[in-house]
Amino acid sequence: MAVLEDIASLSDPMAGAVDVLKQHAGKGSSSESDWHEVATAGKTLADTLQTEELRSAVGEKGVLEACGALLRQLISLREEQPTATEDVENSLLRAQTELVRVVGNLCFDHDENRQRTLDAGIPLAVARLLAIVLDCDGSEPARAPATPPQRLSLDEIKFVRAATGAFLNSSLKFDPMRRELARKEVLRPLLALLDFRQDPSRRVQPLYRVGEWSTSGSEERRDVASTAVRWAANVLEDVMSEDKQTFPAVGVDILASSVLDLHHRDDASLREIEPEELEDWIDTDIELLTISASLLEGVVLESEEAKVELAFSSEDASSSASPKSLLERLLDFIESAKTPSYWLEGSDDPARIEKAFSAIKASVVRAVVEAPNSDEVMKRLWTETRVENEAEGRAESRSWLVERLVKWLHVADVNSGREDLLICAAHMLASLGRKDEYTLSLVRDYRIAEPLADIVRDRVGGAIGKTGRAGETTQILFGVVSLLRHLAIPVANREVLGNTGVTPALAQLLRAELDVVQPLQLAVIGLLKHLSYPSVQNVLELFGFETEVQAPLAPTQQAMPAPVDLVVGIAERVDDLRLRSESARVLVNAVRTLFGPTTHSSTTTAHEDAVGTAQKRLSRTDVVGIVAELVRNSSQHPMLVNEGMVALALLASQNLSTASLALDSLLASPAPRGQPIADDAGFGQLSLDLVPSNKNKAGPAPATDVIVGLFARADSSSIPPEMLSNAANLLLTLCPAASNDSALSRRLGGPLRRALQDADADKSQLWSAAVERVLAELAVA
Numbered sequence: 001m002a003v004l005e006d007i008a009s010l011s012d013p014m015a016g017a018v019d020v021l022k023q024h025a026g027k028g029s030s031s032e033s034d035w036h037e038v039a040t041a042g043k044t045l046a047d048t049l050q051t052e053e054l055r056s057a058v059g060e061k062g063v064l065e066a067c068g069a070l071l072r073q074l075i076s077l078r079e080e081q082p083t084a085t086e087d088v089e090n091s092l093l094r095a096q097t098e099l100v101r102v103v104g105n106l107c108f109d110h111d112e113n114r115q116r117t118l119d120a121g122i123p124l125a126v127a128r129l130l131a132i133v134l135d136c137d138g139s140e141p142a143r144a145p146a147t148p149p150q151r152l153s154l155d156e157i158k159f160v161r162a163a164t165g166a167f168l169n170s171s172l173k174f175d176p177m178r179r180e181l182a183r184k185e186v187l188r189p190l191l192a193l194l195d196f197r198q199d200p201s202r203r204v205q206p207l208y209r210v211g212e213w214s215t216s217g218s219e220e221r222r223d224v225a226s227t228a229v230r231w232a233a234n235v236l237e238d239v240m241s242e243d244k245q246t247f248p249a250v251g252v253d254i255l256a257s258s259v260l261d262l263h264h265r266d267d268a269s270l271r272e273i274e275p276e277e278l279e280d281w282i283d284t285d286i287e288l289l290t291i292s293a294s295l296l297e298g299v300v301l302e303s304e305e306a307k308v309e310l311a312f313s314s315e316d317a318s319s320s321a322s323p324k325s326l327l328e329r330l331l332d333f334i335e336s337a338k339t340p341s342y343w344l345e346g347s348d349d350p351a352r353i354e355k356a357f358s359a360i361k362a363s364v365v366r367a368v369v370e371a372p373n374s375d376e377v378m379k380r381l382w383t384e385t386r387v388e389n390e391a392e393g394r395a396e397s398r399s400w401l402v403e404r405l406v407k408w409l410h411v412a413d414v415n416s417g418r419e420d421l422l423i424c425a426a427h428m429l430a431s432l433g434r435k436d437e438y439t440l441s442l443v444r445d446y447r448i449a450e451p452l453a454d455i456v457r458d459r460v461g462g463a464i465g466k467t468g469r470a471g472e473t474t475q476i477l478f479g480v481v482s483l484l485r486h487l488a489i490p491v492a493n494r495e496v497l498g499n500t501g502v503t504p505a506l507a508q509l510l511r512a513e514l515d516v517v518q519p520l521q522l523a524v525i526g527l528l529k530h531l532s533y534p535s536v537q538n539v540l541e542l543f544g545f546e547t548e549v550q551a552p553l554a555p556t557q558q559a560m561p562a563p564v565d566l567v568v569g570i571a572e573r574v575d576d577l578r579l580r581s582e583s584a585r586v587l588v589n590a591v592r593t594l595f596g597p598t599t600h601s602s603t604t605t606a607h608e609d610a611v612g613t614a615q616k617r618l619s620r621t622d623v624v625g626i627v628a629e630l631v632r633n634s635s636q637h638p639m640l641v642n643e644g645m646v647a648l649a650l651l652a653s654q655n656l657s658t659a660s661l662a663l664d665s666l667l668a669s670p671a672p673r674g675q676p677i678a679d680d681a682g683f684g685q686l687s688l689d690l691v692p693s694n695k696n697k698a699g700p701a702p703a704t705d706v707i708v709g710l711f712a713r714a715d716s717s718s719i720p721p722e723m724l725s726n727a728a729n730l731l732l733t734l735c736p737a738a739s740n741d742s743a744l745s746r747r748l749g750g751p752l753r754r755a756l757q758d759a760d761a762d763k764s765q766l767w768s769a770a771v772e773r774v775l776a777e778l779a780v781a
Contacts, residue, residue, distance in 0.1 A: 009057055015046055017041035018061050021102075025066035025509055035091040038380075049105040054587060059106050059113040065626060067099045074099075075128050090155070096129055097159040104166030110218040114174045118722065123170070123180050130163045130189040135203035149205045157207060157224050160193070171238060193232040194292060195254045196261035206543060210262055213273075213281040214342045226284055232269070233291040240295060240359030244302045252309040253326060254391035258292035260329055262337060278346040285343065287357045293363035300367045307374040310367065311381060330368050334361060334424055335606060349502065350778045356379030365424045372431035377505050382438055399506050402446055403427050408453040414458040419472050422455065426479035431484070436490045443493045452487075455480050460505045463514060474517045477509065481523040488530035498531050500540035507542075508569045509561030518579055521570065525582045534590035536599060536607065542590060543565075543614040551651035564617060565591070572627045577633060581640060584630035588647040594618065595650040621665075628649075628665035632703035641706060642723045649730040652737070659737040666703040666734070667744070673686060704747055707731065711755030714764065721766040728770035735777035745778045 010018065020041035024034060039263045045063070049055050074096050079573065084092070103122055106113045117123065133156050152160070171177040180186070196206050205226040240247060251453070273281070313326040324332075339357040344350045372378045384400040408425040412418040429448065433439040441449050453477070460471040484502070487493050509524045531538045544562035561569075564587075571583035593599065594615050618622070627647050634640035648666070652659040707727050714721045738744045752771050759768065 010054070011048070012045050014054075014058070017044040018058065018063055020668075021045075021063055021066040021070065021099075022061075025073075030077075032091045033086050035088075035095040039091065039094040039098045040404065042095065042102050046098055046101035046105050048374075049102070049108075049278075050462065052110065055106050055108065055110050055113060056329055057115055059110065061607045062193060064103065064106060064113060064116040064122065065120045065198055067103055068117075068125060069101055069701075070094065070127040071122060071129065075125060075132075078129070078132050080325065082777045083659075093159060094153055097155070097162050099161065100126055100129075100162040100166050100506075104162060104169045105172035111174055114170050114177050115169050115739075116453060118177055118180055123167070123177065124183070124185055125185040126163050126166060127189055129162065131185075131192075132158060134189055134192045135190040136189055147200045151205045152222050154224065156385070157221065157228060160207065161224050161228035161231070163776045164190070164193070164228050166237060167235045168231050168238075169263070171235065178239045181235060183763040184246055184248055187236070187246065187248060187251065190232045190236055191248070191251050191254045194236075194258045194288075194437075196257040197253060200727075202391065210258075211340060211342060213284075214346075225773050226281075229286060230284055234296060236289045238382055240298070240475065245298045247299050247303065247306065248305075249309040252296065252306050253313050255292045255296040255299070256310070256326055256330060259289055259296070259360065260333055261287065262340065272344070275348065279348070280342050282353065285340075286353075286360075289360045290356070290363075290703045293360045295365040297363040297370070300370045304374050304376070307371045307377050311377045312384070315590075324452055327368065330364060331697065333551055334365055334368065334420060335408075337361065355752050365420060365427075368428040370432060371429060373434075375434075378432055378434060378438070381432060398434055398445070402429070402432065402442070406446050406448055406451070409448060409455065414462075422476050426476070426483045430483040430728060431487045433486045439487055440490050440492060443496055449484075449493075449497050449500050451498065452480055452484055453497075453505075454504035456484075456502050457505045460508050463520075464511060474514075476518055478517075478520045479522055480505065481509075481527055485523055485527040485530065488527055491534065493534045494531055494538060497539060498535055502561050503528065503531065503538070503541045504544075504560070505565045508560060510566040510605070512569070512573060515570075515574060518574070518576055522579050522582060525567070525579065525586060529565070529582060529586045529589055532586050533593050533596070534595055534596070539590045539593045540607065540610050540614060542586075543610070543617060545610045545614075547567070564614075568622050568626065571629075572622065578624075581630055581633060584626045585640070585643060587618065587641050588627055588630065590614075591618055591627070591647040591650050592622070595654070596640070619654065619661070621661060624648070624651060624658070624661050625665045625668070628662070628668070628703045629670065631666070633671065635709065636705045638710070638718055638723060641710065642726055645707065645726050645730045646724075649726065649733050652730070652733040658738055663688055663734045663737045663744075666707070667747075669702060702747075704744075708748055708751040708755075711752060711759075714755055714759050721763055724764075724767040725770065728767045730772050731774045732777070735774060738778070 018041075020037055024038050045058060049058060076093060077092065103126070103422040105119055107117055109486055132559060133152070135150075162240050167181055167186070171181050191209060195202070196209060208222065208229045213226070214339040297309075300310055309326075310330070311325075311327050314324075339354050341351045343357070347353045372381055381401055383400060385399045386397045388402050389398055390397050405425040405428055408418075412425070429442060430724075433442050459473050459477055463477055484497060487496055506524050506527060528542065532542060533539075542563045544564070567586050571587075572578050574580060594611055595618075599611065622653055627644050631641050631644035631648070634644070648662045652662040707730065710719055710724060710727050714724060752775055756764070756768060756771055
């Protein structure tokens, strides 16, 4: 960077201006004429700092230090003499405006001057003066609340513009300054510029409101004010992009007010404005609302305090007898707000405008949905939104919030075009249902199972066939399926959800063409996993049987695969380990339900044939292999290993053929992902003598190694004795299929014998006898 070495390199006016500022900073200025000189010198410098070389030269001459000192003198004068004559006030205002312009221009693309500005304490001084002008310094109102807020003069607005411009220039891509501007002393006046709350105690009118350009008024004032507000929004967006912990809670109300104020501009009429200028004004409005909405979303996402504020603040409520909370007004916005007509009329690209407004509303939706993800907010919303209603001749207390969200589920059918309501309702109900008692209430008291099932059935075709807006359809389905998965966590809800008949439609989302949206498929699998235990009827529907009491139990006559085949398909097809494991757990739960000890007692005569058919399907090579893979891939997750072992033991206990199939699958070395296994090389046909040892080969070990490895960790607190008992029981169940088999004996004998020798006698009581029987069966004792 070129640096001028002495002040003689500057023009005479600039050199003189530097001298004036430094002299007044040193001696202290008090008279009107002194501040007039400061303002004139400041303007001279601010107007001429057009090159990097000049900014470097002036910055090195101590001008920023002088500006900092002069700004602090101005603060003292304003605090000591809050009222002054008009001439003095004008001199002070002009001086502080020009000084701040000097700071802003010196910091333009100049990190050295930005650091000097920071070292001189200028950011806090500018913020203090800005707070004084905006009358938002935190003190009590000096006048009665009924007094109308004052309207800033054009010169005051120009100072505000200079201040926000200085903040913007000094912080851009300069982290030390960004951290300084994240202090509450700076955030408060910046937020005041975006504050459109109808607060009777506010002292200053908003400088610029969205859509104000479409009404009559001073063009210069509107231009300056809109720039000041836009720059304030830009600064807030930049400095709060990483750490939002310093963001004041009241900022939630302020950011929301920026969006909610849009309601009041729908009746605006266009003035005669050139098309290019018109587009610029619309873009300004969109930028302000986009920043406000996205900041609201980000702050609520990261701050517990912000979640509470959004959910329960009643600031800016109307003066009616029953004022609405901030949450209610945001829900009103989501439900009723439309793209402003004057935006659409003034733009030559209405589609772009509609898309921009949809993005603004989407940020508001995400903020609202996030609030109940705080446990405190969730609990309070369930208790504090309750109202008394008359139902069937008796008083009933119900949540108006839940009632409204459930209503949205009914209103937003596939032809309504109100996908935003569906997304908001589904995700927010999921956030509200993170505790069993609330989840049970949603299903029992608010009966949301059926409308959710209808939404899935109505939209599955669009997701598979990619008709309509496929991306939006999958987003809706993700929200609805995620909510259903939440609801299915309590066992008491599972049969109610299964009785909606949603399983066949859900399973279609597991088709290969939707592998690009695996989060949705993972949500579907998670729901099917819950539904598959312990309800026999739910499992039968998984296998393609109708389960209504009046309907005959026969496979559904639909031109689509049975749900279980789609579960098997995704488990065999995808590479994502979590999705494969969760798919296997669907099959594990189906095995537990259909082969468990209570299956026969809970099965009606009409169901028996269907249960038998489903049991045969679960005993096939593909299912057994998938469950064995769950065991093999879950060595770091003993709970999953245990689930797989229990399911395999239930299957193997049916007959020798299934036991042989289970043993072969457990001993098989897994084929690399992406390479299909030949049709004639199914797990059931693998010979034990052909199973290679993994000692000298890379890749996962056979599942038997994982099972035996549990015994080596017998003393670990993560391996309870009950799990080892299940492992021993599985091995014992497999023994008839491998009697006197040398390969299995070599693999199991040594580790099991060492486990018996090393085990604590008290801890091994549940499993040691079974292990001894395994060794005896294999003739290796």
